[in-house]
Amino acid sequence: MSSSPHAFQAGRAFRDGWNGFNRNAGTLVGFTVLAAVVLGLLQGLQYGLISAGTNNPDSLMGISVLLFGITLLQAIVGLVFSIALLDGGLQSVRGRTLVFSELFTKVAEVPNLIGLHLFGSLAIVLGLLAFMVPGVYLAVSYVFAGMALVDRPQSFVDALNSSRRLVTPHWFDVTLFLLAVFGVVVLGYLACLVGGFVSVPVGFCMVAAGYQQLLSLSGQVAPSAEQDS
Helix, strand or coil: CCCCCCCCCHHHHHHHHHHHHHHCHHHHHHHHHHHHHHHHHHHHHHHHHHHHHHHCHHHHHHHHHHHHHHHHHHHHHHHHHHHHHHHHHHHHHCCCCCCHHHHHCCHHHHHHHHHHHHHHHHHHHHHHHCCCHHHHHHHHHCCCHHHHHHHCCCCHHHHHHHHHHHHHHHHHHHHHHHHHHHHHHHHHHHCCCCCHHHHHHHHHHHHHHHHHHHHHHCCCCCHHHCCCC
C-alpha cells in the first residue's frame, strides 16, 4: 500500500487498534464473554423448545410462539452487544479508559442500527444482482456505517452515506485492510474458539482505528484528536 500521508495506512490502523484494545482489554474481553454466554443461553433455550415440540406435537403452537419471542429477543440482544462493541472499540482507540457500564451508553441507537442493517443489506443485494460490482463496492463502503452511527447523532441513511464517502477514495486499501481484520478474527476462533473472546473485540478496535484514520484523512478530525501512538 502507498505510504503517502494522504493514503489509508493499514499498518497504522492495526497498531492503533491493538493499542486501543490493550487500553481496555479486560473490559472488552469480559463483555465479549458475557455476550457469548447470554446468546448461548438463548440458543440453548431454543434447542430445548424445539426438542419439546418434537416430543409433544400438541403443544407445537404455544412452543412456536415462544420460539418466535426468543428469536426476536436474541436478535435485539445481539444488536445491543454490537452497539456496545462498536462504541467500546471507538472510545478505546480514542484513548478513553472504559468501565463496564459505559459500554451500554449508546443502546438507544439500536432502532437506527436495525434500519442500517436492513437498508444497507437491501442496497448490497440489489447491487450484487446488478452485475455484482456495485454490491461488492457497497459491501465494503458501508462497513464503517455502524461506527459513524455511534460516533455522531445521525440517521442510519446518513451513517451509510458517511461511511461510503469516507471509504470511496481509499476503497482498495480499505478492502485489503478489512480482509486482514477478518483473518485475525477467524484465526482467533480457530484457536479452540476461546481466542474469539479476544479476536472479536480486537477486530472491533481495528475497524474503529480504520474509521478514525479515514475521518482524519477526510479532514473531519482535528490533528490533536489523532492517535500518535
